[in-house]
Amino acid sequence: MRGRPVVGAIFGLLFGLFLALTIQQFGLRPLDDRLIFFGLPVLFFVLGILLGLRAPLGRRKTAGTSPVTETPAASSPTSEDSPEGPAARPD
Numbered sequence: 001m002r003g004r005p006v007v008g009a010i011f012g013l014l015f016g017l018f019l020a021l022t023i024q025q026f027g028l029r030p031l032d033d034r035l036i037f038f039g040l041p042v043l044f045f046v047l048g049i050l051l052g053l054r055a056p057l058g059r060r061k062t063a064g065t066s067p068v069t070e071t072p073a074a075s076s077p078t079s080e081d082s083p084e085g086p087a088a089r090p091d
Helices: 005-025 034-054
Strands: none
Touching: 005 034
């Protein structure tokens, strides 16, 4: 199974509830209207499941590429790396 249908269902339901309450608070429709209070959450619940199954916002995989690894930059030699050893370093 690809995607996250449970997460999509939860957030779809919450989005539908908050959208219904927002529509009621702005006075566009009364809250006792069954289509608004029950229809929008159910509609967005189903839409969230479908979008969660499809997972359109997931990570894209590109074929034939390997993960980029950084090579460490060349560092300046330390006194331990010098051929003279640590005693040859002037202080």
